[in-house]
Amino acid sequence: MAVIDINMPDGSGLSLVRSVRERSKDVGLVVLTMLNDDSSLLEALDAGASALVRKSSPSEQVISAVRRSAEMPLEFSASGLAEAMRRRSESPQMTLTTRETEVLKLLVEGASVAQVGKALFMSPSTVKTHIAKIYEKLGAHNRASAVIAAVRLGLVSGDGGPAT
Numbered sequence: 001m002a003v004i005d006i007n008m009p010d011g012s013g014l015s016l017v018r019s020v021r022e023r024s025k026d027v028g029l030v031v032l033t034m035l036n037d038d039s040s041l042l043e044a045l046d047a048g049a050s051a052l053v054r055k056s057s058p059s060e061q062v063i064s065a066v067r068r069s070a071e072m073p074l075e076f077s078a079s080g081l082a083e084a085m086r087r088r089s090e091s092p093q094m095t096l097t098t099r100e101t102e103v104l105k106l107l108v109e110g111a112s113v114a115q116v117g118k119a120l121f122m123s124p125s126t127v128k129t130h131i132a133k134i135y136e137k138l139g140a141h142n143r144a145s146a147v148i149a150a151v152r153l154g155l156v157s158g159d160g161g162p163a164t
Helices: 013-023 038-047 059-071 081-089 098-108 113-120 124-138 143-152
Strands: 002-005 029-033 051-054
Touching: 002 013, 013 029, 013 038, 029 038, 029 059, 038 051, 038 081, 038 143, 051 059, 098 113, 098 124, 098 143, 113 124, 124 143
Parallel strands: 002 029, 029 051
Antiparallel strands: none
16 A cells, blocks of 8 residues: 655656556555646546545545555546546547557457557557557556546447447
């Protein structure tokens, strides 16, 4: 369990969150911030945080987030999450090309860059270009956050197929 400030003297707290999350799925990671914006909230989600809490929140809310994160480290919670996700989904950049959707579907299924390339008859560099564009459009920083965003936005179903 860790409580991390979003702005640290020697770097971004979100970089630390990403690093810890890559190493362990069992650690609760609560991010504290003074900011009250969608960008910070969505970046914390994409980084793999368990919760985002405003520093101005009552201490009971911080304690609750810490407890919840310790019990369910991979479940993200934050005040205003639903509204931020709605605004994100209404963003004009959310239109994926047919090819990007095909790549995304394979990423959701867990395919590697090489496997995506083989399945779609593309070079690894072309696959990486499509992945970079998908990340940009979804506001994601890694595969996990792209998959989570795509499922939450209804771009694909949780099983990798198209959303119904």
